[in-house]
Amino acid sequence: MTADPRPPDPVVLGMYGISKRFFGVTVLDDVRLECRAGEIHAVMGENGAGKSTLMKILVGVHQPDAGRIELNGAPVRFHHPRQALAAGVSIVHQELTLLPERTVAENIFLGREPRRRFGVDRAAMDQAATRLLAALGAEDVISPRSLVGRLPVARQQLVEIAKALSFEPRVLVLDEPTAALSPHEVDALFDRIRRLRADGLTVLYISHRLREVFDLTDRITVLKDGRRVDTVETAEVNTRRLVHLMVGRELDHYYPPRAAPGRIxxxxxxxxxxxxxxxxxxxxxxxxxxxxxxxxxxxxxxxxxxxxxxxxxxxxxxxxxxxxxxxxxxxxxxxxxxxIGLLTEDRKSEGLVLQRSVRDNTLLAARSLGRGAARRVALADLLDRVRLRGGTDREVRYLSGGNQQKVVLARWLATGAxxxxxxxxTRGIDVGAKASIHELMRELADAGAAILMxxxxxxxxxxxxxxxxxxxxxxxxxxxxxxxxxxxxxxxxxxxxxxxxxxxxxxxxxxxx
Amino acid sequence: MTTTAGPPAAPGAQPSAVPRGEPAGPRARRLLRAVPPIWLVLAAVILLIAWRNPTFVEPAPFLAFLRRCAPLAVLAAGQVFVIIAGEFDLSVGALVTAVVVVAARLSDGDAAHTWWLIPLLLAAGALVGLVNGLVTTRLRVPSFIATLGMLLVLSGAVFLWSGGAPRGSLADNFRQFGRFGVELPGLGQLPYAVLTLTAVGIGLWLLLSHSRFGHQVYAAGGNPQAAALSGVDVRRVRTAAFVISGLSAVVAGILLGGFTGVTAEAGAGYEFQAIAAVVLGGAVLGGGRGSVGASVAGALTLQSVFTLLNLLGLAKSLRDAVQGLIIIGAAAYAAHRLRRSG
The missing domain is CATH 3.40.50.300 (P-loop containing nucleotide triphosphate hydrolases)
Incomplete structure (x- = not known):
């Protein structure tokens, strides 16, 4: 390529009009993301803003309901993570996915081990692993023959990145890579990421930590409630402006009045x-x-x-x-x-027995307490109090998120919490149902419950x-x-x-x- | 007995009682959907047998068939508790063998011993279940391994104790449960085994589907985290499920003793047949789904398929292969149905 003075670098990755719904809840709505060659691009947003879903669409874990993805200007469709890898998009997930009982080199080349006539060519594999680690400047601290499980988390992270690099990506996605690292380790990691940028790699950096984004990135795309708010040059914004982009919004629905001081x-x-x-x-x-x-x-x-x-x-x-x-x-x-009653963050994995009925889920806690507790309560009254209508024999997996939450709430009313x-x-609950959950919470408080939300x-x-x-x-x-x-x-x-x-x-x- | 609080929703008052995601068909089709499909399969197999051999469905031969089914059906009715709770019990076959061999050795044909022998065997079965449960829930050994170990321990102990050649014999009043029955005018004998199966089946059905404990079994297998966070003592519930399975294996052993010889192979293979029956009945390995009735139907279906193969002149050695195909097919069908509706 001819040495161009200063036009913006070409767009390597473009995602346009990406939309995605899960079970009727819109998670992404018409999102656009453009990354230039050799930049570190942050994707920011609060929890639930849609960062992870957007990245999963990019790497082929989810398919978008609408929108298109372009790599170097050519449209691509990924139905499987393997296709994304082959096209040059690698991701390092927040949770490490390494095999602790295998060596560093074996992990990096899992399923793609270099072969000789009989079996795996260990020497070649170790050499290749060392080269990849060298790209991160980590060849001195990590031996390709070490067992991954024996390495500290920060180094395991580097192995994970080396593995991602082994696919020779054009775009590398790092999903909250610093969650488990100490500040010192974060700085070391950032040096290594900058080194990759210098080699011409495009890095997508997912985080909600302001300091890291300011330290490391060139541009920032802010997501909020599944929409793209703005894309800004990191050098041109300050903390307050960025926080405002992340959280500033209209109150989108009515909240019930607060407690009068005398009622507390x-x-x-x-x-x-x-x-x-x-x-x-x-x-x-x-x-x-x-x-x-x-x-x-x-x-x-x-x-x-x-x-x-x-x-x-x-x-x-x-x-x-x-x-x-x-x-x-x-x-x-x-x-x-x-x-005391707890309504868990994840209703499906920790709150409900999905294949059981509304009745069984509502009475679960009361039944486990003892005969008396289960006898005292009348199911119809409970469901009335949480305003849940419909049959009690339905399996709860067929209910909407809002109604599932009402079932869990009724469970704690049954134990007299x-x-x-x-x-x-109200995570994953649509706006209408949100308001009714909020009203129920206020009613319970007015009736004397102490609530932590x-x-x-x-x-x-x-x-x-x-x-x-x-x-x-x-x-x-x-x-x-x-x-x-x-x-x-x-x-x-x-x-x-x-x-x-x-x-x-x-x-x-x-x-x- | 039932502690289901609150009246069931009155169908007339709840026009929206049809679950979302399930097509609402005409009443007849909806009723048909409510019947576990295994009963239809069972009816079809029995019709096939009757077509080849019409005497099969006459009262006496049919009751004899049910008597032959009873041990497996009782085992399945106990095993389903363990499977719904999310575990396996592979030790039941060896436990059945142990019951037969130990009873023969201890009583040696003396009818006077039967009345203390049965409670003793039941207590031993409960103890085996308790150990299975504690090893699984407290030592965190996967139940597949824990009960496989128990299987080996039990068969080894039986072999050691009997020197490889079980001695003694079962008293007639011990054998009567599996062999004889109540005379019914015009219908022949109503076997005690069928009565026992009916009593055990109804008892376990009430326990599983209509007691607080049963609901906790479903919750412990369906979603252990949610169950624990709702106050269910998941470990205790799972241990109790193993105890129920152990008790049912003793009952099955007593019934089987009525028509089998005193050998070290008396119960061999019953653990897999019991699991196959439960899977045929629509239970999902991994927990949360299943029922006593459908498991009993699964056991009857498995036995009637064997009868049918016999009738068609296929070698007995084909049984195991067919049984394997049936398990795989039933599990694949269940997975397919779950995926479609989930």
């Missing part, structure tokens, strides 16, 4: 200095009649906190009280007996919560009153230094009040 009652569930796994020093009070919104980035410990309050994870530090009495929750059974933990209560959707947190608690890196980063802005929450969640001190102080006061 005594503390039902409280933890002090709670810790387990990545959680540490968590103080939290849930009061009757109040909805507490719990916000934080993915990986900040929100779901872990929900499981801890429900006895699904044992508390290793701190104390917990239910209605003023110190309790140890050794299992969900104990928590349920104490009147007074503390309800909602983990992403975890949500990645900031408008939901702001619209519903009487008080907002923000988690960061396993502990409470701060607490905000009802009606705080999205920017305030995001700044606490991402840890902008100037805000944190003040907010943490406020939280301590709020906690002991």
């Amino acid at each position: 009652g005594p503390v039902r569930l409280a933890v002090r200095g709670a810790g387990a796994g990545l959680l540490h020093d968590v103080d939290l009070d849930l009061r009757a009649g109040e909805i507490v919104g719990l916000a934080g980035l993915a990986g900040s410990g929100r779901t872990e906190l929900a499981r801890l309050l429900f006895g699904a994870t044992r508390m290793t530090a701190g104390s917990l009280t239910v209605d003023g009495r110190a309790r140890r929750l050794r299992s969900p059974r104990h928590a349920i007996r104490r009147g 007074r503390v309800l933990i909602f983990d992403e209560p 975890i949500s990645s959707e900031l408008p939901e947190v702001i619209g519903m919560a009487d008080r907002i608690v923000v988690l960061r890196q396993g502990t409470v980063a701060g607490e905000l009153p009802a009606g705080a802005s999205e920017a305030e929450i995001m700044l606490l969640a991402t840890g902008e230094p100037d805000r944190t001190g003040a907010a943490a102080g406020a939280s301590r006061e709020g906690g002991t009040a």
Whole structure:
């Protein structure tokens, strides 16, 4: 190619008008993404914005309902990840997919081992692996003969990238590659990614971490609610502008009125200095009649906190009280007996027994508690209270997301739960059903339930919560009153230094009040 | 007995009671869909047999056929608990053998021993199930391995104890359960085995489909995480399923003792036939689906297919091959149906 002065590099990858629906829920809507040769291009967005789905479409895991993909200007269709690999699109998934009991070289060339007359040519394979590792500048720290399971996670990640490079891609997708890395390891990884860019590779970098995106990338495409908001030059935006692009939006539906101050009652569930796994020093009070919104980035410990309050994870530090009495929750059974209920983030894998009926799923917890508990409740009343109509013999897998959530909610009404933990209560639920779930939550609070609502959707947190608690890196980063802005929450969640001190102080006061 | 809270939805008041995703056909077709398909297959096979051999469906030969089916059907009715809970029980065949051999050796034909022997055998069966369950749920050994190990331990112990040549004989009052029956005027003998099967079948059906425990079995196999997060003690439920399977194997062994010899091969192959029967009945390996009734029907179907092969003059050695084809076919059909409706 002739040395061109400064026109934009040619577009290597173009995705145009990509749309995708899953089970009637629109996940991507008319999304456009263009990547130039030799750039690091970030795809950003909140949890659930559609980043992962877009990448899965790019690499042939999912097929788009509409839209087209072009590589070097030629249209392509991938029905299988192998086709994408052959065309020069490689991905490194967030979860590592290596075989721990095989060597580095065997993992890289799995199924494509160089052969000689009899069997695998180990020497050639090891050499080729070393060359790939050298492209990352990692040939000195990783031997092709090491067992992958013996390597630290950061190095396993490099093996995964080397494996992706072995397909000689033109486009390399890195899906949240830093989730398990320490800051020092992140910097080292970034050096290696820049090296690949210098070799002319186009890198798509999926993340929601602001700092990393600013450090590493050339351009940013922001997704929100399955739509492309904008594509910007990284050098031309600042943190505030980017946060605004990610979260700024109209309130898209009506939220029920908040609790009147007089209606908020005594503390039902409280933890002090709670810790387990990545959680540490968590103080939290849930009061009757109040909805507490719990916000934080993915990986900040929100779901872990929900499981801890429900006895699904044992508390290793701190104390917990239910209605003023110190309790140890050794299992969900104990928590349920104490009147706590958890609506899990993933209804299908953790909430429902999909092939069982509405009745069986509704009564599951009450039945497991004992004869008396199952006798007391009338199914028709329960379903009435959550406004679920239709037959009770339907298998729940045929229900819409909203109605499935109502079944799980009815399950906790059946056990008489007074503390309800909602983990992403409206994920994957359409707008109409969202509003009715929100109304139900408020009704329950008004009837005296203490509610903790975890949500990645900031408008939901702001619209519903009487008080907002923000988690960061396993502990409470701060607490905000009802009606705080999205920017305030995001700044606490991402840890902008100037805000944190003040907010943490406020939280301590709020906690002991 | 039933703890199903709340009245079932009145069909008239709920016009939208037809599940979404399932075509609403005319009433007759919908009724037909409600019948597990294995009953239709069973009826078809029996009709085929009757076509070749009309006496088969006369009361006496048919009751004799049911008597022959009873041990397998009882085994299947117990095995289905384990399968629905998401596990396997491969130890039942060896347990059946052990029941026959141990009973013969301990009683040596003396009728006076039968009345303490049966409770003892049941207790031993429950213990075997308990060990299977605890090894699977507490030591986290996959049940396939745990019960395969139990199979080998049991058959080894039987071999060791009997020196390879089982001695003794079964008392007549022990054998009567599998051999004799109640005289019915005009119909011949109603075998005790058929009565036992009916009682065990109804009892286990009530337990599985109409008790709190049964619902927890389905939940523990259908989605263990969701079940645990709803307060179900998944490990205890699974262990109980193994105990039920062990008890049913003892009952099957007692019935089988009525018409088989005292050999170290008395129950050989029954574990696979029981699993085949359960799969034929529409249960899904991996858990969450299945029923006692359909498993019993699966057992009857398997036996009637063997009868049919016999009738067509095919070698007995073909049985195993046919059984294998049936299992694969039934599992493929179930997977296909699930995919279509899922």
